[in-house]
Amino acid sequence: MRRVALGFISLLLIAACGGGGGGGGTNAGTPQRGGTATVALESELHTLDPMDSSLLVEREVFYNIYDSLFTIDPSLKIKAGLVTQWDVSDPLNYKFTLRSGVKYQDGTPFNGASVKANIDRYKTATTSRRKSDLASVASVEVTDDTHVIFHLKKPDATLLATLVDRAGMMLSIDAVNKGGQNFSLSPVGAGSGPFQFVEWMRNDHLTLKKNPSYWRAGFPYLDGVTYRAIPDVNAILSALKTGDIDIARVIAGKDVASVKADSNFIYKDVPAIGFNGFELNAGAPPFNDPAKRQAVALAIDRYSILKNIDFNIGVVGYGPIPPSSWAFDSTEKIYDHADASKAKSTATGFTFTYKTTSDPVNQQLAQLMQSELTAAGITMQIQTEEFATYQQECANHQFQACGVSWSGRIDPDGNMYAWWHTGGSFNDSLYSNPQVDQWLDDARTSADQAKRKADYDNAQKQIVQDAPYVFTTFGVSAQISDTKIHNFTLYPDLMIRMAEVWKG
């Protein structure tokens, strides 16, 4: 069932808090080679080409086929990828040294020319969705096979983080051309990562096999990885129990306790990088009145939501930057425990409509919030819509309140700019505050992390105060797997990296 709304996933990622430790995997014993691991994906992919990809699940597969220019470690620090050294002292000309001796799975070499070709493709191809990611890049200059210079139009402190994800994934242009129109469905030999594409039987399975010429010597351990798209989280747990899958990223919150207690399974989680809650339309009544927005933010009982909907997985949330980020500021708890009386005195006696999908968890959440708001004299009406309709109406500002979450980005800019900068592509709320715009713009272009943090602190406080969005919880990135899976490292960005995993 195609029940996977952006909000839904993140909400469910709120698995048991305090569960497993940070990022380490189970390291018992020496790694065994061989075997295939089956991974559950929570929805079907549309494409295997990073160029026109826009779904979260697609990224989960990409990290195992393709390499990016940069990578991150479990604490979200930027690390070397296909770029081994980087000189960003000149904010308009980034100099990168590339890794040598890397070959794509079709045998063609990775080099400076390839980097340029990929970036040009992302910037200019008709169907490319990476154009806005690379908006600050003017051109790529190839000095030699292992050195390139990125010429930027304007300073962009977020570029390195962007190059960790799809916009920085390097493909063999040879393979792209060979694939032609069907490349996105069959990217044979296109990546340089630990696994290569074998076959994709849509709605059933996607198979990858080991890349024998992977540049990281000794990896991967597995012979192959198979992905299965299972759109229902309960079905995912069933598949795990029957052994039809080995690893999943998300299960229903209600099942976490029993999985943790089951010695056949491993459960771990770490704080993720997104946020959950709902947006309010500041461009139309009743929420063009800031007092009413604040009243709602005051009346919502976040702790009850965490307990009853999320089964205490995750933590209460109160801003766009979660604890996993360097920009997190714990002093921003403007709205914490529900305060019905304060809400009442701020604004009361009004009605609004909350839009959501028919997914049972979303429905439950809506009903819980509805009853919480009654205590403050605010009437919330729930309007349930089919996913595509709900998505369109929220994007086109045809709502009063809309339940939507964000899966998060490594750089704090990715959690704020598009959402609350005037005219941002996610600014469904039509929020506009010139001072906030200034802070966000400054933070984007400044290279000094301390200064950026100060800007984000200010912007966050203002946004939370003004409440164009009511934050409820911060979710987790989880690993739910069979005990046969070893050495799996959990990252906050929800991605499943299989290169170092072994099965035995």
Add this chain to the structure above:
Amino acid sequence: MSNATVIVAAQQPFRRTPVELLDLVRSHRRVTVAALLLGLLVLVALLSPVISPHDPLAVNPDNSYLPPLSPGHLLGTDELGRDLLSRILWGARVSLPVALVAVAVGLIGGGTIGMISGYAGGAVDLLLMRLMDALLAFPGLILAIALVAALGPGLRNAMIAIGIVAVPLYARLVRAVVLQLKPMEFIVATRSIGASPLRLVVRHLIPNLVNPIIVQVSLSAGFAILAEATLSFLGLGAQLPTPDWGQMINTGAAFLTNDPWLAIVPGAAISVTVYSFNLLGDALRDALDPRLRT
């Protein structure tokens, strides 16, 4: 239903006066049983506000997932602490009207088209029947899903969608009866006197429709409930917090390991209700069809 089955069905010998329904119910045992069962369900639906121990909408998160036979909750509670028994009883209030409305939409809509088509004949008949063919050829469940997606999820739109899917069935049935009646002497005679078409319809057509329609309506009602349950299961029918059996199975399916009652009881409720409609339809069909008499 193919053309052939409709033609065969329409070739049943006509009764000029409808069999007294009560007589039917009394004399045929299966019909009696089915009617009683159905009557019981209707009673539950009517009386549920009175006999339910709790408010089916009352959310009580601290009391969730109580097992059956807990104090005060005979069947236990669901994920938000609502009483399961109350929700099941109220579910009858949701499902039975759905069957009624959906069948009514199909019957009235389809019946009117069938009547016009059969009576007018010629190009009108040709066009209308081709439209009905198109509607029939459109895979039913997919049509219903697409309709609800277009209109928006909810009980009302589900009823309309299911009714629309049923329209061609009734159109053909009614048209077949009209076609059989048209050349008959008494009709020709009445028309030549100048009697109005309305009078013809009321005095002659409708009584002759009762037999085939009654059977079809019973079976359609059962089917409508199943269809609505399916739509609700897919998230397109009744929305929370309305207590609807299909949607309760949808939510309850997630809890089969810890609390199977949440899905099993509504499943049983649907089955029993549809069963009684099907039983009635089957029994009536057997009772009214002389060929199958022992």
Add this chain to the structure above:
Amino acid sequence: MTAYILRRLLLMVPVAFLVTVGVFMLIHLSPGDPALVILGEDRTPQAIAAIHQQLGLDQPLYVQYGIWLGHIVHGDWGRSITTHEPVAAAITERLPATLELGIVALVWSLLVAIPLGTIAAVRRGSLTDQVVTGITVAGVSIPNFFIGIVLIFVLSVTLRLFPFGGYVPLLQNPLESLRHVALPAIALGTAGAAINMRFTRSSMIEVLNLDYIRTAWAKGASWRRVVFVHALKNALIPVVTIVGIQIGGIIEGAVVTETVFTWPGVGRLAVESIFNRDYTVVQGIVLLAAFSYMLANLLVDVAYAWLDPRISYA
């Protein structure tokens, strides 16, 4: 008769045309923007506009329909809006899974229906008849998604007797394939079992009352011989026709079952495409289903006329 068949075949074209107009309007007029569904988290106003333009969604509806129709007439079923895969390929890729599910379900339903229907007919009016009839009516009354859920829970998750989901092509590994299709086929076929059983029973009753059967009895033929050799053979002919109709409706029937069991078939593709507003795929599937339904009906009507002298299509 030939004239009748030709007329029916010709009529299929305008009816199919009406169906395509219907589905086109229905899905295009539904709220929801495929561009947003495609873009997911990467929606920028420029990207949205670009997609609208690429897909021709900014043109008036009748123009869009005309373009689509023009392509179909030339055999081009278009490309999926979400994956850019050719619609024809997307359907043929999933058709074997749906066909296997539908046919195994049908076989299961007949394996149950024919013996039970025969017994009920032979022992007509007795307790056996009532019980058997009662059971099969129950079979058509239980929602098939409910049967599916219970089967999964009991046989797959709890008892681990059957795998959960996953499709193995029949030709690749027949035994594994049957293991995987077993549960969904049982869920799907139970309702059909009831219908086929009713049909078998009533048809058998008619045949058993016919003169030549009574003659065989009178001549002293054994009970078994009468039933199986003479009666059943003839009674099954109408049943075959109803089976024909069920085959015609295979895609529609599989929709819910495929969703519950995450079976990679055409039915599930149809539902997901509706939710994704993948117009071309929905239009293609509906057209295919409509044609298969009409064709199956035509074959059934012809078979009926050939067999039952009461029916004439003059």
